[in-house]
Amino acid sequence: MSDYAEIVTLVEGPTEKIFISDILVPYLAEKGVFMRPIIISKPGQKGGDVKFARVKNDIGLHLKQRSDTYLTLFVDYYGIKKDWPGLEEAKKQSTPKRKAEKINRATKTKVDELFRDWDSERRFIPYVSMHEFEALLFSEPQKLAEQLNVSKSKIDKILSDCGEPENIDDSPQTAPSRRLEDLSDRFKKTSTGIMIAKAIGLTKIRESCPIFTNWLRSVEDLRIS
Numbered sequence: 001m002s003d004y005a006e007i008v009t010l011v012e013g014p015t016e017k018i019f020i021s022d023i024l025v026p027y028l029a030e031k032g033v034f035m036r037p038i039i040i041s042k043p044g045q046k047g048g049d050v051k052f053a054r055v056k057n058d059i060g061l062h063l064k065q066r067s068d069t070y071l072t073l074f075v076d077y078y079g080i081k082k083d084w085p086g087l088e089e090a091k092k093q094s095t096p097k098r099k100a101e102k103i104n105r106a107t108k109t110k111v112d113e114l115f116r117d118w119d120s121e122r123r124f125i126p127y128v129s130m131h132e133f134e135a136l137l138f139s140e141p142q143k144l145a146e147q148l149n150v151s152k153s154k155i156d157k158i159l160s161d162c163g164e165p166e167n168i169d170d171s172p173q174t175a176p177s178r179r180l181e182d183l184s185d186r187f188k189k190t191s192t193g194i195m196i197a198k199a200i201g202l203t204k205i206r207e208s209c210p211i212f213t214n215w216l217r218s219v220e221d222l223r224i225s
Contacts, residue, residue, distance in 0.1 A: 004032040005222035007070040007125075008062050011037045012050055015190045016074050016133055019197055024216070027202055032223040037074070038062075051081040052110075059111055063118040070222055072125040072215075076132045077103065078170040078177075084128075085110040096130035096166045100211045103128050127215040130166040134176035137193060138165035139208035140200040147196045148184040155183070166211050 011017050020037040028035050040050070040058050055075070062071050077099065080087060086106025090099040107126040115124070129135070137144055138159060145152035158179055162168045168176045180187045187193070197205070206213045 003223075004034060005070060006034045006036070006068070007072055007219060007222060009035055009037045009072050009074050010040050010055065010058050010062070011074045012076055012079060012133075013039060015193055018190065018194050019133065020074065022194060023197060023202055028219065031220055033219060035219070040075075050075050050079045050084075052084045052107075056111070056114060059124070060115055060118075063115050063120055063123060067119065070123050070125065070219075071120075072219060073107070073127050074133075075128055077128050077130055078132045078175050080128065096211060100128065100130050125215070125218055130211050131168060131170040132176045134180055134189070134193060135165045135168050136205050136209055136212060137180065137196045137200065138168060138176065139205045143199045143204075144196055147192065147199055148180070148186060150183050164208065166209050 009020055011020065017037040017039055020035060025035050025037075038058075040055055055073070059071065062069070077090075082088075084103070084107070086103040089106065090103040093099045093102055104126040107128065108124065111124050111126070112120050114120075138155065141152050141155040141159065144155050158168065159165070165176075168174070168179065172178065177189065180193075206216065
C-alpha cells in the first residue's frame with residue numbers, strides 16, 4: 001500500500017477548478033490522495049471549447065512530466081466537441097449511465113493508443129460529467145431552493161421530469177445551467193454555483209449522482225493501487 005497518491009485533474013474552467021480546490025481537495029487529502037486541478041490550456045483562452053485535439057495535448061504533457069502521478073479529467077459532456085472519442089456512439093444511448101460508459105471507455109482507449117509508453121493504461125482515469133457540472137447542484141432541492149430564493153416545487157418538478165440530477169439533459173434550452181438561469185437571475189456559475197455546492201455538501205452530492213460517485217471512488221482507490 002502506498003502512503004499517498006498524487007493526481008492532476010484537467011478541468012474545463014474556473015468553476016470546476018474552484019469546486020475541486022474547495023471541496024474535493026480537502027476531502028481526498030484526508031484519504032491520502034492529493035489532487036491538483038489545472039484548467040485545460042490554450043493560448044489566449046480559458047475554459048470552454050473542449051475539443052479532444054486540444055485536451056490530448058495537455059493529457060500528453062502531464063503524463064510525460066512525472067511518472068509517479070495520476071491524471072484525470074473533469075469536463076462536461078454538454079461542452080465537448082464532435083472530435084471527442086465515442087461522442088457519436090454516446091449520443092445514441094438512452095441513459096446517462098450508458099452515455100458515460102461509452103464516452104469514458106472510448107476516451108480511455110484513445111488515450112492509451114496515444115500515450116501507452118507513459119503508462120497511461122494505469123495512470124489515466126477519464127471522466128466526462130453528465131451532463132454538466134451544474135447538474136450536481138440539483139442533488140438537494142431544498143438547499144438549492146434556499147440559495148436561489150425560489151420555490152422548492154420548481155426544482156422538484158425538474159427532478160420529477162428528469163428522474164435524477166445526472167439525467168438533466170444537454171439541450172441548449174434545458175441543460176442544467178440553463179435551468180438554473182431560468183429559475184433565478186441570481187445564479188452565476190462560479191460564485192453562486194460554488195456556494196450552492198458547499199451548502200449541499202459532498203455527501204449529498206454523492207448520494208444523488210452515481211456517475212460522479214463512481215469517478216470519485218476510483219480516485220479514492222488510488223492510494224491502495
